[in-house]
Amino acid sequence: MKLLQLPPTELRRQLAGDGIWLRTGPFSLKLQSRVPFVAEGLSELYGQFEVRSAREAFADFHVAVDPPANLRRWVRPQVNFSFDGMRPFKPLPRDQAFPMLEWGLNWCVSTQAHQYLIIHAAVVEKNGLAAILPAPPGSGKSTLTAGLVLSGWRLLSDELTLIDRKSGLIQPLPRPVSLKNQSIDVIRQFSPETYINRPSHDTVKGTVAHMRPPRDSVLRQHEPARPGWVIFPQWEADAPATLTPRSQAQTFMFLAQNAFNYSHLGADGFRVGTALVDQTACYDFRYGQLSEAVATFDRLADDAGPI
């Protein structure tokens, strides 16, 4: 069944008890939480995702977001993220419980899923070809990703590009799109009907909110895509949208340095990464207007044609 079919009271009850089983891309997780913000975030953003009774199914990751046992349960309340009983992070204020869950899930995938070469990059798809968008924070990567998926591109991931080491294909992991600071309002203006949840303020990344992933992207979360482009976006006020070809060797080096498990994979990471760059066109991309950026990407996809 889909999560949206669970009444909110039942969702809260299950989360506080045995937990819920949730599928996201190739991973399943068992999630427990007594924190209302977590149930609220799941209801608002994960409605299209498959859920089951946590007692029935195997899960790759067992995670929980819960208040600590000490005084911080009551005084300036905090929450902890735990994975298989471990707590990899320091506690955060309770109103950051949902972002903490999202960051925690990213951490689980990036530290455990070594069947993939995992690159820190957003990735979107159109006409069967994927555009990988690696970029440092502040480059406008999340804004561009949100703009593209609200304009007909399929969301594969806003944060983790999973390259299947056997097939070289990109495995989707569509989850809520993390928007930070000004990009929250940019996307609200770009697409007023899009659902963005309640912002969490004063996080380590500033103000953070999450955009609901498009239904089609979630329904197609088991459909991999072929790599088509590696594009480094850089937002710059008033800049016309411009694609500039860039060195494949330097692109490879950037991807290797920004992969979570390149070193861990050794020679196979090199093989998978070079094969990826071999089959992609690499560009730097400057843009000032989101609509113009989307039009540029659409032309790229149209020129490549359906595969």
Place this chain on the structure above:
Amino acid sequence: MTLASPPPSRLIKNWGDEAVVYDAASGDTHYLKPLTRALYQTCRDHPGYTSTGIATALAKRLGVDETPQLHELTEETLTSLRKIGLLESA
């Protein structure tokens, strides 16, 4: 005399006049810009050459004059390739 280290522990991928090299012994990956790649390739093609011989072969490979600057650049690049373990002094 300069020798390119034995290749089995090394993977190289060329794109145009640039390359990346994975060194399995150290686990490091290196980017070779065009001049460095040409020099590395020259060392592999002529394993027994001295640095002077390498500079001469490099000038020929690149179609440039064999100037003192080229010799100096060759020495510097050989030193940096030795430092990261891609070349060995014989």
